[in-house]
Amino acid sequence: MQEIGHWINGQLVKGTSGRFADVMNPATGEVQGRVALATVEELDHAIAEAAKAQVGWAATNPQRRARVMMAFGALINENMDKLAELVAREHGKTIPDAKGDVQRGLEVIEVCMGAPAMLKGEMMDSAGPGIDLFAMRQPLGVVAGITPFNFPAMIPLWKIGPALSSGNAMILKPSERCPSTSLYLAELLQQAGLPDGVLQVVNGDKAAVDGILDHPVIQAVGFVGSTPIAQYIYGRAATNGKRAQCFGGAKNHMIIMPDADLDKAADALVGAGFGAAGERCMAISVAVPVGEATADALIEKLIPKIEKLKVGPYTAGNDVDFGPLITKQAQERVLGLIASGVDQGAKLVIDGRGLKIQGYENGFFVGPSLFDNVTPDMEIYKQEIFGPVLSTVRAGSYDEALQLVMDNEYGNGTAIYTADGDTARDFASRVNVGMVGINFPIPVPLSYFSFGGWKRSAFGDLNQYGPDAFKFYTKTKTVTARWFSGIKDGAALNFKALD
Numbered sequence: 001m002q003e004i005g006h007w008i009n010g011q012l013v014k015g016t017s018g019r020f021a022d023v024m025n026p027a028t029g030e031v032q033g034r035v036a037l038a039t040v041e042e043l044d045h046a047i048a049e050a051a052k053a054q055v056g057w058a059a060t061n062p063q064r065r066a067r068v069m070m071a072f073g074a075l076i077n078e079n080m081d082k083l084a085e086l087v088a089r090e091h092g093k094t095i096p097d098a099k100g101d102v103q104r105g106l107e108v109i110e111v112c113m114g115a116p117a118m119l120k121g122e123m124m125d126s127a128g129p130g131i132d133l134f135a136m137r138q139p140l141g142v143v144a145g146i147t148p149f150n151f152p153a154m155i156p157l158w159k160i161g162p163a164l165s166s167g168n169a170m171i172l173k174p175s176e177r178c179p180s181t182s183l184y185l186a187e188l189l190q191q192a193g194l195p196d197g198v199l200q201v202v203n204g205d206k207a208a209v210d211g212i213l214d215h216p217v218i219q220a221v222g223f224v225g226s227t228p229i230a231q232y233i234y235g236r237a238a239t240n241g242k243r244a245q246c247f248g249g250a251k252n253h254m255i256i257m258p259d260a261d262l263d264k265a266a267d268a269l270v271g272a273g274f275g276a277a278g279e280r281c282m283a284i285s286v287a288v289p290v291g292e293a294t295a296d297a298l299i300e301k302l303i304p305k306i307e308k309l310k311v312g313p314y315t316a317g318n319d320v321d322f323g324p325l326i327t328k329q330a331q332e333r334v335l336g337l338i339a340s341g342v343d344q345g346a347k348l349v350i351d352g353r354g355l356k357i358q359g360y361e362n363g364f365f366v367g368p369s370l371f372d373n374v375t376p377d378m379e380i381y382k383q384e385i386f387g388p389v390l391s392t393v394r395a396g397s398y399d400e401a402l403q404l405v406m407d408n409e410y411g412n413g414t415a416i417y418t419a420d421g422d423t424a425r426d427f428a429s430r431v432n433v434g435m436v437g438i439n440f441p442i443p444v445p446l447s448y449f450s451f452g453g454w455k456r457s458a459f460g461d462l463n464q465y466g467p468d469a470f471k472f473y474t475k476t477k478t479v480t481a482r483w484f485s486g487i488k489d490g491a492a493l494n495f496k497a498l499d
């Protein structure tokens with residue numbers, strides 16, 4: 001069995017705690033490896049070494065740091081197949097989807113190749129007589145990234161790129177369910193020229209996370225994961241005087257107006273609802289058709305498209321649309337939620353329970369499921385299901401649909417399908433959600449914008465990647481400088497006695 005350790009000072013090292021977590025093959029249900037869970041002592045060592053390495057890295061000029069990002073980007077491209085395989089093997093997503101995972105992370109690295117332009121400060125010359133003011137953006141020191149299982153490449157890259165290109169060192173604590181991709185990314189960064197110690201990958205669980213949150217050297221924590229943990233980490237990091245941005249869970253709605261192109265809306269719902277088995281924080285999990293006729297027509301269009309979906313292991317290649325859930329517990333939780341939807345009176349139009357795949361009977365698969373007549377008091381509406389389950393909540397009017405989205409505790413992403421520009425503009429302007437799609441189902445902003453939700457989908461006041469990330473990973477120092485009249489005025493050509 002494969003034993004997975006840590007990446008410390010430019011080397012793979014074994015864990016010493018004697019504690020491990022199983023790394024599963026979600027398609028077979030078998031344990032395929034075990035990942036070491038760091039002790040606080042191992043963490044402290046990694047942080048102390050990172051602090052030493054950070055001094056030289058911060059003093060390296062920004063363009064040279066950006067060149068490391070350039071070489072890193074090239075290596076990611078060269079090793080795309082291997083990275084996608086690593087992602088798929090531990091997560092279970094299909095190879096094309098795993099490549100998308102790597103690609104959306106790579107795009108953030110591409111922006112970091114231009115980091116010097118983002119790190120330029122501000123300047124006001126002659127703010128007073130002989131007085132100039134300038135503001136510098138300086139690295140924070142050692143920062144931490146704590147990432148979830150569902151994007152094993154993308155989210156670590158969202159953290160690593162801006163943090164390192166800003167001159168920080170980083171302790172990356174990936175999800176213990178999918179640890180291998182982060183270790184390989186660290187190896188590629190070393191090949192790209194990153195000095196040893198600037199990126200330390202420490203695998204672990206709550207003990208390592210709490211160690212990070214309490215460590216006085218750690219200046220900032222970038223977290224992505226479920227809402228309860230995001231809130232916990234934000235509170236503990238902030239109490240300890242650290243900067244924190246903590247991105248949490250979601251319940252993303254798509255409103256379908258009566259004038260929408262229903263074929264396009266149905267295709268978008270199938271992709272956004274069931275892609276990656278629904279294990280995306282930007283998945284659409286609630287369809288909100290406006291008007292009974294729209295709802296009936298939409299359901300009719302959805303049924304054959306959903307029934308056609310193929311579920312299986314990533315090794316089946318293009319024959320598979322989505323794979324298994326991440327763990328047995330996740331599978332059981334989703335099956336339990338589907339049962340609760342039935343019990344609470346929703347109409348289960350397509351039932352994904354009971355799916356068995358020959359040769360993969362112990363895999364954590366759930367088939368695609370479609371609910372109609374869901375109401376906001378039901379558990380399937382209240383909870384983030386994080387599985388291949390699409391709920392339909394019928395709305396009587398646009399205002400009712402908008403209110404439903406507004407009243408939801410989460411505010412990560414939302415979308416509207418309509419042919420009417422006025423409705424779309426009104427929605428984008430009024431909705432209290434961080435990322436909005438107009439005839440676009442998964443509005444993850446491109447990497448030169450920034451990503452972040454509202455309400456209980458994010459804690460902290462800056463978004464991740466894009467311009468916000470460079471603000472998050474640097475602190476501002478403002479200098480007011482006065483220069484008195486000097487040799488410029490005193491220069492004289494005549495020969496005179498010294499004062």
Ligand code: NAD
Nearest residue numbers: 146147148149174175206209225226229247248249250281
């Ligand atoms: P999770 O909260 O279980 O784990 C995230 C990280 O926190 C992992 O590194 C894990 O080791 C650590 N962790 C888990 N329990 C902890 C505890 N008690 N104390 C301290 N640390 C702990 O999340 P997950 O299941 O890996 O990921 C899925 C969740 O992430 C979903 O809710 C999804 O919506 C969310 N997510 C959000 C975004 C976003 O940008 N908003 C992106 C991707 C995923």
